Amino acid sequence: MTTSHESAHAYFGGMAESYDSLIRRAVPRYAEMTERLLTYLPSDSKRVLEMGCGTGNLSLALVERFPNSTLTLVDASEEMIALTRERVEARFREVTPAVSYVVSRFEDLEFPAGSFDLVTSSISLHHVRDKALLYERIRELLADGGRFCFADQMRGEPESNHLVNWEQWLAFCRQSGNCTADELAGLVDHAEAHDHYTPVSEHFSMLSRAGFGEIDCVWRNWMWGIITATAAQELN
Ligand SMILES: C[S@@+](CC[C@H](N)C(=O)[O-])C[C@H]1O[C@@H](n2cnc3c(N)ncnc32)[C@H](O)[C@@H]1O
Helix, strand or coil: CCCCCCCHHHHHHCCCCCHHHHHHHHCCCHHHHHHHHHHCCCCCCCEEEEECCCCCHHHHHHHHHCCCCEEEEEECCHHHHHHHHHHHHHHCCCCCCCEEEEECCHHHCCCCCCCEEEEEEECCHHHCCCHHHHHHHHHHHEEEEEEEEEEEECECCCHHHHHHHHHHHHHHHHCCCCCCHHHHHHHHHHHHHHCCCCEHHHHHHHHHHHCEEEEEEEEEECCEEEEEEEECCCCC
16 A cells, blocks of 8 residues: 555545445444434435535435435545545436536635535544635625534544554454455554544534534544534525
């Protein structure tokens, strides 16, 4: 596995074909987390934005879950967007869902304010260092009352909790049938270069400052967690 990449999306773009196999061997309870995230998405969301579609594992479920909505799938990796498009078109050939594919960094997204009723994401936003700014931008993209629901890797708090989570992750990766030593070295190298883990308490504060309310952590397993929030009527 190649380990040196300038950005998180270059790293993922370079492994687009092997991603699906690796992610299930490298993220404990990956399928359960995706299912749980879906459980919390309001079914009446008409305009849905997914940030960091990767190979489309959540995207495919979103197309099924929101058959009458418009979906916008964003990823900075052209390879990932191409793969997701291929999978969506192959699976939903008969129905032609209303899906747009956007190659863009999260930091550079350009949609008018209030463009979405739901913004969702799975294990992608921890690649952004400045989450306060990101959450302000996401709040602007949402209509009042819209929902922001995402799964991601979080920092444990205090640091001793984070170390427990980190060791548990390494132990999971090393289990027989999961990651090879080379794969694990690549993952750790990527994490050190591109991952920015934030404690749940800081996510809550930044979300609140950005104009979100009803903030909840609805699932947690070691480093991974799911946070849901509502775009408040009035900005704080
Ligand atoms: C770990 S993958 C997650 C993919 C998928 N959501 C899943 O749950 O399997 C992270 C994705 O985020 C994308 N990504 C990382 N940083 C990004 C950024 N700053 N802007 C846009 N996309 C980014 C990567 O290209 C990659 O496809």
